[in-house]
Amino acid sequence: MSFLPLSLVVITHNEGLNIARCLDSVPFAADKLVVDSGSTDDTVAIAQAHGARVVHQDWLGFGPQRNFASTQAAHDWILVLDADEFLSPELAADLERGLPALMASSRPAAWLRRRTWLMGAPMRWYRPMVGERMARLYHRDRARWTDARVHESLRFDGAAAEFSAPFNHADNPSLVHKQLKVLRYSELKALDWCDKRRPVRMWLTPLVYLSSFLKDYVLRLAFLDGWRGFIIAQTAASYAAYKRMRYYEMRHNPASIGAAHAKLAKHGLEH
Incomplete structure (x- = not known):
């Protein structure tokens, strides 16, 4: 070689x-x-x-x-x-x-x-x-x-x-691993938004969920992959909505940032 x-x-x-x-x-x-x-x-x-x-x-x-x-x-x-x-x-x-x-x-x-x-x-x-x-x-x-x-x-x-x-x-040996990754990535993304003082716009969250699901399931052809496609589209839509809900919480209750970090660290997810 x-x-x-x-x-x-x-x-x-x-x-x-x-x-x-x-x-x-x-x-x-x-x-x-x-x-x-x-x-x-x-x-x-x-x-x-x-x-x-x-x-x-x-x-x-x-x-x-x-x-x-x-x-x-x-x-x-x-x-x-x-x-x-x-x-x-x-x-x-x-x-x-x-x-x-x-x-x-x-x-x-x-x-x-x-x-x-x-x-x-x-x-x-x-x-x-x-x-x-x-x-x-x-x-x-x-x-x-x-x-x-x-x-x-x-x-x-x-x-x-x-x-x-x-x-x-x-990608992720189980849906449990996938959901834990969603928690970790959502936390990191919300912290980035905090740094930038991004407007909260919580009213958009239901629309973001729906548009994200339809984009992945229909436009990106996830439906052709059967139930795996449904699962991946639903997971992506849930991530899009959850990170906005978490950001809303961070802005309205800053003490939640430290509490969440401690909980994630306990499970090895702070990285």
């Missing part, structure tokens, strides 16, 4: 069940970096056993954590994966062939396609989970993550390259 001057970067917190598969799916990366925010399971030991350097960084929020991780990479070109993501063999082969030319160019980044597995099988019709286009490969001097606590994005100028073969996302 020949290595390419590429850093695979993964941010983790209690990802012992996923991290080995993620790291092993990129065998050609000369540097594998895991930035861990205080795992209490065996994430760190497994990552090290699978060839990764591990750096500890207390949780900063998704965007700032990714930007910190970029500074710790050994190479300028960086591939970012979440611990529950992994390259398909087809994409790994495409990257091995295409990376040398990309690295020699002045392009800032490359678009990849993500395919999501839900309830043990790939989604086949729901558009955000079938070939979702994401910027995950970039030169760290030409791109930067936004500073959002959650739903961060990679920003860059200029035309990016694109690879068509997918990487895989094993």
